[in-house]
Each structure stands twice: as C-alpha cells, then as structure tokens.
Amino acid sequence: MPSPTSTDQQQEQQEVLSIVNRYYRRERISNVLMAVAVASLYLGVYSLTSLLPAAATAALLVVVARAPILQSRGRFRLKTDDSQETIVDAFTGPKPPVLAFLWGLADEVTSNGNTVKYKTYYLFGLRSVEMVVQRQTETTPDGNKRITLDVTANGKPWATYTSILHEQPDHTAIDVEYTSNRRFDLRDLPKQLLARRYRDATLEAQGYTVETRESHFGL
Template sequence: MIPVTSSSDTDRYRNAEPVATQYLRRERPLSTLLVVLAVSVFLGAYLTTSLVPAMGVAVAEVVALRMPVLRTHGTARLSTDDDPDAVHAAFAGPRPPVLALQWGIADEVTAEGDTATYTISYLFGLGSTELVVRTRTETTTDGGERVELEVTENGRPWGSYTATIRRDSDRTIVDVEYGSDRHIGLRRLPQTLVARRYRDAILEAQDYTVLERYSHIV
C-alpha cells in the first residue's frame, strides 16, 4: 500500500523537480532533432529521385528507428542519512527516488492502493504517454526491506526495479537492480543517453549518494 506523503517527501519532490526539468530541456530537443533528420532524409530522397523511392526510404527509416534493438540493465548502490523506515516509505510511495526523471516531468501523478500513474505529454501536448508503477514489498531474511517496482508504458512492459534496503552503521544502504523489460528502438536512444547523464544528479538532489553503479546498454 502507498504510504501517506510526508513533509520530507514534499521536500524531496521539490528538490528533484528542477533536475528533471533540466533533463527534459535536453532530451526533448535531441528527440525532435532525430525526427527532423529523418524527415530531411525523406525530403532529400524525394527531391533527388521521385516519390516512390522516397517512400521506400521513409519505410526503411521507420523500421530502423522502431526496430527493438536496445535494452538497458544495471545495478547501483545508494547511501543516505535517512533511516530505513523513511527510505522504505520513499521507495514504496507514489514517487520512488529511482523514477524521479519520470514523475518529475509528469503532468499528473495519481495513486491508488499500491499503484501510481504518471501522465507525461510530448510534442507540445499533442500526444501523451502513461506510465503505471506497481509496487510490492517484502522483508528480507536478514531483517531488511525489499521493494519491487514493475513499470508499464501504455499497458506494455517498460522496466523493473528491485531495491533492497538495510542499515549499515549510521547510514542506510540501498542496493538497486534495474532493467528494461523490453527492447527499444533507436528513436529512444537520445532519451536513454540523456537520462544516463542526469540519473545520479537527481538521486543526489533527493539526498542519496551513489556509491557505485554498473550500467549496460545491449
């Protein structure tokens, strides 16, 4: 069940949103540039040949950009001064720290039970996508807490995160395993690359130190 939002959660949201805005300002122009380049190639083919060959180029572009060829996965170890109960509440809440680049740019965040929904617009509001986050929690054998996040995009698998939370001396350690649940096309490459640049910064804005990270695109 999603915990009630506390004042500390509100501060965390407020600190993360400027970083998410910076991410959006870099990601959207790059994604738009990819579309512009594809249109330019089509127009170039049309002007130098004829409509039929140009249509062939357009079909090839669509196939190349949408063909599912990339998949991301990795691990990260985080550290924070917050106590394990507060960290568990944050990861099991409607705005988990590891999804801040998503809820930080959402037009609307709603929550019901153990499910949160982020509605994100694009193309100047002409389109939108819906991310649904389902949360499961359990206690580990050593007395720690584990939070599992399953994310879908418009009803299709998107990604999953598993956060194992434990106390270590005067700090709380969070071991995160994450990965995309489907291969993505090259059209998502700008989004993926820009997210890699901002993912640690947005965690630090929420008072989490990234001790180590291993990330792969395959």
C-alpha cells in the same frame, strides 16, 4: 507553518522537478536534431541520385529506426544517512526516488493502497499515457528490506525496479537493480544517453549519494 521536514521535502521535490524539466527540454532538442539528420540524409541521397533511391533510403531508415531491438538494464548502489524505515516510506510512497522521471513529468499523481498512477497529457491534451506502479515490500532471509516496483505503461509491461536495503554502522546502503520489460528502438538511443547525465542528479537532489552504477542499453 510547515515543519522543517516538510519544507525540506518540498525543496527537494522542486529541485528534482527542475532537473527533470531540463532533461525533457534537451530531449526534445535531441529529437529535432535526429529528425534533421534523417532529412539531411534523404536530401543528400536525392541530390546524388534520384527520387526513387532517396525514397527507398527513407523507407529503410524508418524501418530500422522503429525496430524494437534494444533493451535497458542495470544496477547501482545508493548511500544515505536515513533509516531503513524512512527509506521504505520514500520508496513505497507516491513519489519513489528512483522514478523521478515518471512523477516529475506527470500531470496527475494518484495513490491507492499498493498502487500509484502517473498520468501525463500531451498533444494539447488529445493523448495521454498512464504509468501504473505496483509496490511490494518484503524481508529477505538475512533481515534486510526488499522493495519491488513493477511499472506498466498503458497496461503494458514497462520496467521492474528491485531495491535491497543494507544497514551499515554509519549509513544505509541501497542496492537497486532495474530491467526494462519492453524493447526500445533506435529513436530512444539519444534519450537513454542523455538520461544518464540526469538520473544521478535527481537522486542526489533527494539526499542519496550514488556510489556505483552499471548500465546497459543495447541488444
């Protein structure tokens, strides 16, 4: 029989997977709605003018939508009853709480030393994306633990998460700062807005209370 702790972890992960799957279902719906909106705009221009202006409008929309002009960054504070040792193990393990959207979608999760890899297949397995996380733990001058997660996507910089643990009399506080190391285009805007609703839910499902959050997605 599995230990209660193991059972609790399995239940937490199942709840996280359920949240992540709900997010990606809604993300696909938002992608369809965006495509419908673009098509409607094209047809509207075509009905009011002619094929050439409509084609020019469609070309302009494609260029603007694909321009990498947006960047994501932010910070938030978590609260938990777990000890620093338990938190370090969780944040440097194969499934860090702050990366639930990565491992929750992955078809394969492999861990080796300070590196963990998430591989996800799509288009019926014809294409894939591999997210690689490099994990580093160090002690700050004031004795707190700092955990850095550097993430790449198919070998290209993707994001950096830095978490600092603060021991409090009755709990442990975790200050997390994240920065995207790549730029997004306008097609990612609905995804980012939708993700805000689900990020906190995945953390709370893993036993962390989100006390504060500041996020920026823009120029």
